[in-house]
Amino acid sequence: xxxxxxxxxxxxxxxxxxxxxxxxxxxxxxxxxxxxxxxxxxxxxxxxxxxxxxxxxxxxxxxxxxxxxxxxxxxxxxxxxxxxxxxxxxxxxxxxxxxxxxxxxxxxxxxxxxxxxxxxxxxxxxxxxxxxxxxxxxxxxxxxxxxxxxxxxxxxxxxxxxxxxxxxxxxxxxxxxxxxxxxxxxxxxxxxxxxxxxxxxxxxxxxxxxxxxxxxxxxxxxxxxxxxxxxxxxxxxxxxxxxxxxxxxxxxxxxxxxxxxxxxxxxxxxxxxxxxxxxxxxxxxxxxxxxxxxxxxxxxxxxxxxxxxxxxxxxxxxxxxxxxxxxxxxxxxxxxxxxxxxxxxxxxxxxxxxxxxxxxxxxxxxxxxxxxxxxxxxxxxxxxxxxxxxxxxxxxxxxxxxxxxxxxxxxxxxxxxxxxxxxxxxxxxxxxx
Amino acid sequence: xxxxxxxxxxxxxxxxxxxxxxxxxxxxxxxxxxxxxxxxxxxxxxxxxxxxxxxxxxxxxxxxxxxxxxxxxxxxxxxxxxxxxxxxxxxxxxxxxxxxxxxxxxxxxxxxxxxxxxxxxxxxxxxxxxxxxxxxxxxxxxxxxxxxxxxxxxxxxxxxxxxxxxxxxxxxxxxxxxxxxxxxxxxxxxx
Numbered sequence: 001x002x003x004x005x006x007x008x009x010x011x012x013x014x015x016x017x018x019x020x021x022x023x024x025x026x027x028x029x030x031x032x033x034x035x036x037x038x039x040x041x042x043x044x045x046x047x048x049x050x051x052x053x054x055x056x057x058x059x060x061x062x063x064x065x066x067x068x069x070x071x072x073x074x075x076x077x078x079x080x081x082x083x084x085x086x087x088x089x090x091x092x093x094x095x096x097x098x099x100x101x102x103x104x105x106x107x108x109x110x111x112x113x114x115x116x117x118x119x120x121x122x123x124x125x126x127x128x129x130x131x132x133x134x135x136x137x138x139x140x141x142x143x144x145x146x147x148x149x150x151x152x153x154x155x156x157x158x159x160x161x162x163x164x165x166x167x168x169x170x171x172x173x174x175x176x177x178x179x180x181x182x183x184x185x186x187x188x189x190x191x192x193x194x195x196x197x198x199x200x201x202x203x204x205x206x207x208x209x210x211x212x213x214x215x216x217x218x219x220x221x222x223x224x225x226x227x228x229x230x231x232x233x234x235x236x237x238x239x240x241x242x243x244x245x246x247x248x249x250x251x252x253x254x255x256x257x258x259x260x261x262x263x264x265x266x267x268x269x270x271x272x273x274x275x276x277x278x279x280x281x282x283x284x285x286x287x288x289x290x291x292x293x294x295x296x297x298x299x300x301x302x303x304x305x306x307x308x309x310x311x312x313x314x315x316x317x318x319x320x321x322x323x324x325x326x327x328x329x330x331x332x333x334x335x336x337x338x339x340x341x342x343x344x345x346x347x348x349x350x351x352x353x354x355x356x357x358x359x360x361x362x363x364x365x366x367x368x369x370x371x372x373x374x375x376x377x378x379x380x381x382x383x384x385x386x387x388x389x390x391x392x393x394x395x396x397x398x399x400x401x402x403x404x405x406x407x408x409x410x411x412x413x414x415x416x417x418x419x420x421x422x423x424x425x426x427x428x429x430x431x432x433x
Numbered sequence: 434x435x436x437x438x439x440x441x442x443x444x445x446x447x448x449x450x451x452x453x454x455x456x457x458x459x460x461x462x463x464x465x466x467x468x469x470x471x472x473x474x475x476x477x478x479x480x481x482x483x484x485x486x487x488x489x490x491x492x493x494x495x496x497x498x499x500x501x502x503x504x505x506x507x508x509x510x511x512x513x514x515x516x517x518x519x520x521x522x523x524x525x526x527x528x529x530x531x532x533x534x535x536x537x538x539x540x541x542x543x544x545x546x547x548x549x550x551x552x553x554x555x556x557x558x559x560x561x562x563x564x565x566x567x568x569x570x571x572x573x574x575x576x577x578x579x580x581x582x583x584x585x586x587x588x589x590x591x592x593x594x595x596x597x598x599x600x601x602x603x604x605x606x607x608x609x610x611x612x613x614x615x616x617x618x619x620x621x622x623x624x
Contacts, residue, residue: 346575
């Protein structure tokens with residue numbers, strides 16, 4: 001069975017083919033983790049054709065996933081490559097000269113203004129009253145901002161046009177411009193730490209007094225209406241093997257305020273502290289991908305899993321505010337890697353069977369030491385959040401050739417890795433998990 | 434006040450607090466086990482409610498399994514009348530293991546009756562049974578976890594002294610019998 005490679009990348013070959021390895025073999029998992037934390041992918045570079053390349057791997061898979069699952073993925077790869085080569089690449093190749101021209105001007109203008117700024121600074125030292133020469137210095141940040149926006153606009157424009165075409169390779173699966181999972185929904189899963197509720201949050205100082213947290217970021221809210229939206233990025237929604245899946249690239253942020261101390265006076269501390277003496281900074285609580293899977297199991301409460309065992313691990317103190325209890329499971333290794341909290345001890349164990357814990361730990365290992373996994377079971381859905389700290393599903397970047405196959409391969413690898421989680425967790429099965 | 438008297442008062446207060454917190458912890462653990470027992474009862478009741486339905490359907494087809502069906506019915510009647518408590522939990526665990534074993538045998542024997550195997554009502558009943566079994570397994574795991582915490586507290590010094598003074602005893606774990614270790618998965622029979 002395939003090890004997910006979310007956050008990883010593929011390299012080498014121009015052929016599109018599924019990645020494959022056995023998830024049930026601890027040695028292979030260890031090798032993957034040790035050799036390449038960011039790229040837990042076993043490429044089969046010497047295979048002459050994508051179809052035979054995966055067949056032996058599928059037959060040697062340890063029986064975790066049915067042949068059907070491998071065939072679905074293989075078909076998806078074939079369809080994707082076919083659509084890409086027939087319907088997308090020919091049109092994009094025509095656009096390539098125009099892209100180069102746009103990129104040239106977009107880069108040339110800020111570079112020109114930067115050089116002009118340097119010149120202006122020199123002139124300013126000679127003629128301090130020549131205010132006109134300061135204009136390039138002022139204009140430079142705006143031009144850099146405009147450059148970044150242009151890249152995003154370009155990416156969005158082409159994604160809007162070509163993603164629906166590419167997604168035809170995956171029946172019942174769509175790319176969305178708007179988020180597939182809303183912010184209130186993500187917050188309601190309790191999957192991420194709510195620093196305002198945790199006294200021992202990592203965003204507070206040791207004495208718990210200096211830092212304050214604001215749950216809503218006005219800047220993020222304003223950004224969400226612009227191409228610089230960094231709360232949600234690419235989103236997908238659809239069905240795979242009977243399981244409803246929603247995928248959202250998501251960043252959970254909060255504002256952290258540090259009090260600027262005035263000499264000799266002891267200040268009172270409250271959440272609504274005087275903003276004049278606070279220096280505020282926006283920090284990422286999470287940046288990665290949130291995936292929602294429908295489940296065959298019915299449950300009523302909340303069960304939340306957060307990673308632990310490292311210095312900047314999220315706190316679970318906020319969960320106690322919701323009357324959630326810690327669940328101590330039998331698997332010692334699992335307990336070292338995850339904090340589990342639930343509103344119902346029996347339900348938590350019903351959801352987290354020993355085999356499910358084993359799979360989750362294996363998958364968490366394959367993500368690597370930097371890519372942490374968060375989980376939540378809520379409202380008959382299983383939410384999985386993977387902290388990748390990088391931009392996933394990146395396509396049609398203005399600074400890359402439009403016919404660069406690497407970006408399409410990465411996109412496909414990232415999507416199929418998520419789809420294969422359904423097979424790994426056996427979410428399509430009615431019983432067991 | 435004399436300093437030595439203050440010291441004595443402080444030492445007594447610390448000892449009292451330590452004793453009290455140990456006492457609270459023991460009672461909490463004991464109650465947790467009770468809660469877990471209650472959880473098992475709730476889940477087992479679901480099984481006891483379902484068994485008659487399965488047996489009624491099985492009765493129509495499985496003429497050669499009358500003995501097995503009668504055994505299950507008797508065991509079910511005994512177990513359903515027994516409420517989980519610290520005194521009765523051992524008996525309850527024994528009865529439950531026996532029911533599990535017999536139900537496992539029944540599921541295996543269903544294989545020999547193609548008509549029954551393809552009966553939609555039976556398929557649905559068996560799937561529900563499997564789901565109930567999963568809930569029971571979860572409740573057992575919770576019980577064992579609670580018992581583990583209580584037993585550690587009861588057996589490890591110094592809380593063992595308070596436990597014996599309060600007559601708090603260790604509880605038995607829910608362990609699968611040898612026959613039940615090979616779990617029967619109903620879904621395997623209805624592909």
